[in-house]
Amino acid sequence: xxxxxxxxxxxxxxxxxxxxxxxxxxxxxxxxxxxxxxxxxxxxxxxxxxxxxxxxxxxxxxxxxxxxxxxxxxxxxxxxxxxxxxxxxxxxxxxxxxxxxxxxxxxxxxxxxxxxxxxxxxx
Numbered sequence: 001x002x003x004x005x006x007x008x009x010x011x012x013x014x015x016x017x018x019x020x021x022x023x024x025x026x027x028x029x030x031x032x033x034x035x036x037x038x039x040x041x042x043x044x045x046x047x048x049x050x051x052x053x054x055x056x057x058x059x060x061x062x063x064x065x066x067x068x069x070x071x072x073x074x075x076x077x078x079x080x081x082x083x084x085x086x087x088x089x090x091x092x093x094x095x096x097x098x099x100x101x102x103x104x105x106x107x108x109x110x111x112x113x114x115x116x117x118x119x120x121x122x123x
Contacts, residue, residue: 031105031106031107031108031111032107033107033110033111033114034111034114036118037111037114037115037118038115038123039072039115039120039121039122039123040123042111042115043071043111043112043115044068044071046104046105046108046111046112047066047067047068047071048068050103050104050105050108051066051100051103052065052066052067052068052071063078064078064080064091072122075091075120076120081116081120082116083116083117083119083120086113086116086117087113089113089116091112091116092109092112092113092116095108095109095112096109096113
């Protein structure tokens with residue numbers, strides 16, 4: 001009986017997941033970096049496709065909140081973006097070589113970097 005209970009606990013812990021986040025590996029799809037980057041047209045779609053739909057960076061999840069309604073404010077107010085040193089922005093570093101790089105398509109971090117270099121406008 002103890003063995004059955006033990007295996008049930010393991011099955012629940014590892015099968016159903018203990019974490020509040022689940023990631024879905026996407027096949028990499030290279031993206032082109034436009035000359036002019038818009039937050040709404042170029043950056044938000046990255047977050048919508050890879051960050052806020054898993055529950056991790058959704059409202060009430062792990063900061064920053066990258067939902068359409070809250071992403072810009074979360075990134076700017078809480079210091080994830082540095083327009084003086086764009087390459088040192090926490091957002092860019094996480095996406096390019098940090099913990100979130102494996103969930104990004106090639107070019108996603110470059111789009112975000114260009115947006116930051118262009119002033120990180122809410123456009």
